[in-house]
Amino acid sequence: MELDETTVMELIIHAGEARSLSMEALRAARKHDWATADQHLTAASAAAREAHKIQTALIGADEGCGKIPVNLILVHAQDHLMNAMLCRELAEEIIVLHREIAALKSA
DSSP states (O other): OOOOHHHHHHHHHHHHHHHHHHHHHHHHHHTTOHHHHHHHHHHHHHHHHHHHHHHHHHHHHHTTTTOSOOOHHHHHHHHHHHHHHHHHHHHHHHHHHHHHHHHHHHO
């Protein structure tokens, strides 16, 4: 895989989508809309997987030898991906807490 602007932009787009969907899942959970929250988390996971595929291909092409030039946009893309992955994981945990609180309130 060759590093080009399109590849890096695809990584940013998928990562951004994953993060946005994770936040939408949290918003749905606050409203106790569990089905929508689950749908958003599933979609966030799919978007993160697409971004991760690009990242994995870039790492493989680099072979640990510096074959892929690291520039600011690539660093930015990596930052987006890591934030999206963390956001997705935290959203899932927070939604579990929202469900537990809702169950306690209704008991």
